[in-house]
Amino acid sequence: MTAVTAAAPTDTTPAPVAGAPLALPSGVKPSPARVLPDRTRVLGTYLFMVADAMVLAAMIAAYFAVKDGSSAWPPVDVGVGTYIPFVITITVTMAAASAQWAINAMRQNDQRNVGIALLLTAFLGVATANVEWAAFDKAGFGVGDHAYGTFYYLLIGFHMVHLVVAVVLLLLLAGRSLAAHFTADHHDPLKSGVLFFQYTNGIWYAVFTVVFVFSRVHG
Amino acid sequence: MTITDASPGTDTPADPSGSPGEPVEIDQGSTAGTDHKVIGTLFIAASLLFLLVGGALAAMMRSQLSAPDMTFVGENTYRQLFTMHGVVMVFLFLLPLWLGLVTALVPLQIGATRMAFPRVHALSLWLFVGGAALVAAAPLVSDAVGGWTLSDPLPVGPEFTGEGVDLLILGLIVVAVSAITVAVNVLVTVLQLRAPGLTMARIPLFTWSATVSAAVMLLALPVLVAGLLMLFIDRHYGGLVFTGFTGSRGGNPVLWPRMFWFAVYPLLWALLLPALGAVSDIVPVFSRRRLFSHHRAVPAIAAIGVLSFAGWGSEVASLRRARPLFALGVLLILVPVASLILNWLATAAKARKSDDKAFKEGMQSLPMLHALGAVTLLGVGLAGELVAGIDAGGQSHRNYWGVATQHTLFFGAAFVGAVAALYFWAPKLWGRHLSEKLGRLQFAALVGGMHLAFLPMFVLGIQDMSRHTGTFTKSDNFGPANLVASVGGGILILGVLLLILNLLVSVVAGRGEAAGSDPWGGHTLEWSTTSPPPADNFRVLPEVRSETPLLDLDQSERTF
Numbered sequence: 001m002t003a004v005t006a007a008a009p010t011d012t013t014p015a016p017v018a019g020a021p022l023a024l025p026s027g028v029k030p031s032p033a034r035v036l037p038d039r040t041r042v043l044g045t046y047l048f049m050v051a052d053a054m055v056l057a058a059m060i061a062a063y064f065a066v067k068d069g070s071s072a073w074p075p076v077d078v079g080v081g082t083y084i085p086f087v088i089t090i091t092v093t094m095a096a097a098s099a100q101w102a103i104n105a106m107r108q109n110d111q112r113n114v115g116i117a118l119l120l121t122a123f124l125g126v127a128t129a130n131v132e133w134a135a136f137d138k139a140g141f142g143v144g145d146h147a148y149g150t151f152y153y154l155l156i157g158f159h160m161v162h163l164v165v166a167v168v169l170l171l172l173l174a175g176r177s178l179a180a181h182f183t184a185d186h187h188d189p190l191k192s193g194v195l196f197f198q199y200t201n202g203i204w205y206a207v208f209t210v211v212f213v214f215s216r217v218h219g
Numbered sequence: 220m221t222i223t224d225a226s227p228g229t230d231t232p233a234d235p236s237g238s239p240g241e242p243v244e245i246d247q248g249s250t251a252g253t254d255h256k257v258i259g260t261l262f263i264a265a266s267l268l269f270l271l272v273g274g275a276l277a278a279m280m281r282s283q284l285s286a287p288d289m290t291f292v293g294e295n296t297y298r299q300l301f302t303m304h305g306v307v308m309v310f311l312f313l314l315p316l317w318l319g320l321v322t323a324l325v326p327l328q329i330g331a332t333r334m335a336f337p338r339v340h341a342l343s344l345w346l347f348v349g350g351a352a353l354v355a356a357a358p359l360v361s362d363a364v365g366g367w368t369l370s371d372p373l374p375v376g377p378e379f380t381g382e383g384v385d386l387l388i389l390g391l392i393v394v395a396v397s398a399i400t401v402a403v404n405v406l407v408t409v410l411q412l413r414a415p416g417l418t419m420a421r422i423p424l425f426t427w428s429a430t431v432s433a434a435v436m437l438l439a440l441p442v443l444v445a446g447l448l449m450l451f452i453d454r455h456y457g458g459l460v461f462t463g464f465t466g467s468r469g470g471n472p473v474l475w476p477r478m479f480w481f482a483v484y485p486l487l488w489a490l491l492l493p494a495l496g497a498v499s500d501i502v503p504v505f506s507r508r509r510l511f512s513h514h515r516a517v518p519a520i521a522a523i524g525v526l527s528f529a530g531w532g533s534e535v536a537s538l539r540r541a542r543p544l545f546a547l548g549v550l551l552i553l554v555p556v557a558s559l560i561l562n563w564l565a566t567a568a569k570a571r572k573s574d575d576k577a578f579k580e581g582m583q584s585l586p587m588l589h590a591l592g593a594v595t596l597l598g599v600g601l602a603g604e605l606v607a608g609i610d611a612g613g614q615s616h617r618n619y620w621g622v623a624t625q626h627t628l629f630f631g632a633a634f635v636g637a638v639a640a641l642y643f644w645a646p647k648l649w650g651r652h653l654s655e656k657l658g659r660l661q662f663a664a665l666v667g668g669m670h671l672a673f674l675p676m677f678v679l680g681i682q683d684m685s686r687h688t689g690t691f692t693k694s695d696n697f698g699p700a701n702l703v704a705s706v707g708g709g710i711l712i713l714g715v716l717l718l719i720l721n722l723l724v725s726v727v728a729g730r731g732e733a734a735g736s737d738p739w740g741g742h743t744l745e746w747s748t749t750s751p752p753p754a755d756n757f758r759v760l761p762e763v764r765s766e767t768p769l770l771d772l773d774q775s776e777r778t779f
Contacts, residue, residue, distance in 0.1 A: 147459040
């Protein structure tokens, strides 16, 4: 980069008079490469969630396309109880509340409560995954028994995979917050992590509606 | 480097060997492994490698079809050829070519020092390489048939147990995820890291088209991922989404083509969009004036992105009742494309009136020649798509008319637009001009070969030759058009080889003419830094007061 040599003196040249033809010293220094504008990570998380939600939407669209072509949905010999789905939904709701507690505590710079809330959220996440495992275990049908079974495992499994990722993220964030990495003004990683977790909870509500509510609606 | 001493002609070419100048602080976050220009270049290199693979497959198919009753390859081999040719060309060539060009150029065009997430960008590259390797390994493991849409037939059931199809499905999932991560990265970069003063309405049209293209990919590719995932579950865990239809237990056999085309029809437009954006940036520079109407081009490009979701059903035979709706979708999308073309032509026409000599020089430069070549292919392709659109879901999608349209529009125009971009931005990205002599020869072979190869396919479409025909007899009368297409295909491949040779000689071997920071008299921010730019792109940025910040700087030196 020979040309860079020429740049050295111009950096100190005073800005030109207004109205004079623009010449570069009045130019602006680009912001240093390591600094990201606020909320860039959060925006990235949002866009990733949009893509991920399209995966879910496509699966749900496929669910309804297959359901509409079936004579009975779910097949007559299949009964899914109400107990397990409601236990999951309640646990998910509690986890959503405790994740929000972490964010509120962060806004007040209460590091201790952030840590506690994140660990509690992670625990509730693991509990949810555990009940989902029971839902697989006690379903009484497999992936290949009928199309409803395929979607049952696919959609609940989709939520479970997100849950596992979210729990790992929450534990990392708990560690970072206990190490005082975040402040009330700067906690984009925490925001992003909690955002992803809440999105995961949103996936559950969608899956619950589709797999358990609409399986009872016969068209 | 400042703009004042960067005006055309006065500037010393950057010395690629480097010499001690002002100490350059290289940020840890933008060293070579995460430098968007390096990653972009590697994406481009990978895509050209797969262009050779896809081209070789096409060469074998064109040899088989060059005359009646050929026995160059068997029927099963031919099915694998067209399957892999389609998959490789769309997902392993055109997709990474744009992922590379876009990520290499967009931060430069918006005055950013980096991509928003440089390490995610690096991850995308290596995901792509891994996924592409899986796809490329597929036909080596077992027969990969079914066409590039995986729907003729759907590879599920006892006769499709080969692991090659698994590799194909998993590889495509990984490639799609890679493209999605790039799309997120591009969108966040454009939304967050623009230079001061560079409002969204002022960003260069290539960047804008890349942004729209990224948004389309962000919404379309996940659907492909979901479809492929369910296909994999159907194949491996006895899932019943796409297979069966036995009363209440089975799946929906017409679902797969709908999911595939819902994702891939917009994807094809998303892969053409950056070409339209590149031409929109190139035409004004060589016409030595601003684009005829920037504020009409911006919504036109956005409209192409939105409307690309309206035409997918035209490719699906089973959607008979919705045909008029999708036909309307296809017809509507042609309107903004036509408006863009008129915009370019108006720009060039205005230039011709004012100064004949400068006009001639500009029109004959290689980037501009390729831009015009892309326009000819666009014209033919749009005409083809017009007919295919009216015939939504009909015969023209199953015979060579559809093949001809897709090749002219989504391969021809998109690829030639990318080549124009390569000639235009190679001096910026790599500090070297591509060879002029080789370039002219390559232009003639590439664009001429494309027209010679694809125009006869329209004839074959009228003769109703099925798109998957692997052999034909004399009485079919397909001979003459196929022979011309095969000769054209040969010339086209020569053009591809010349392009790669040109890149190897001029850039890789460094024998191209060294480029100054602003060799073309560019309008946009990337031309205000050195060629090639430093790791963090800019030492200083000009003030941005319009969509052509560099024109605002040296207005006195140019005529408008």
